[in-house]
Amino acid sequence: MKLARRERYFVSGAALFLAVFFIFQFLISPFFDARRRVGRGVSAKQDGLEEIVKLSSEYNRYRKGSQGIKQILAERKKGFTLFSFLEKEARDAGVKNSIKYMKPSVSAGSGPHKESLVEMKLEAITLKQLSGYLWRIESTENAVSIKRISVKENKKKAGRIDAILQVLTFQ
Structure with missing residues (x-):
């Protein structure tokens, strides 16, 4: 079965369209979805890390305050009530x-x-x-x-x- 030139262009265009559609649907789109998902994961991990750093500095501040109280209590007169x-x-x-x-x-x-x-x-x-x-x-x-x-x-x-x-x- 021979196709006319016009029909060949139409079939070639449809095949090209399907090829581009499948490449986009199964290669490019999943790549960008995965990239977006990884970006959100990194952002969540950065927020968690910032919270850990904040809590660590707060803990160190409390620990230093506790050391200061220990020193004050040690220097206080014996028998203080x-x-x-x-x-x-x-x-x-x-x-x-x-x-x-x-x-x-x-x-x-x-x-x-x-x-x-x-x-x-x-x-x-x-x-x-x-x-x-x-x-x-x-x-x-x-x-x-x-x-x-x-x-x-x-x-x-x-x-x-x-x-x-x-x-x-x-x-």
Whole structure:
């Protein structure tokens, strides 16, 4: 069976079209799909690596902070107790007579050190007395800090305040 010239061109064009279609469908398209998939995988791995680097630097910062606390605790006076420290500083600041109560407690904490906590209530003191006392007790050399403070106006004496403090240190 002989085909006319025009029919041969038509069949050749159709065969060429099918060849290009199959080459694109089975060679080129899968190549670009795989390349896109690998690119997404690399991007996800880079994000994971960045997260690991961030967590590593955060861990190192916490570890250095822990070493600093260990050094501070080692340099602190032997026999240091938070309760007696707060009592002494209250006497020196002139607010000892305003102490309503002091409740000590010790907890394991989330790190290698035990937390020593004292909750105390100061009644009918001035703002100046409170700020002076806070300045005295919050010290880096003894690793003492204020965990929580609640201040409200004293109802009985005008110009006076009541304060509840939670003071924290490590052992």
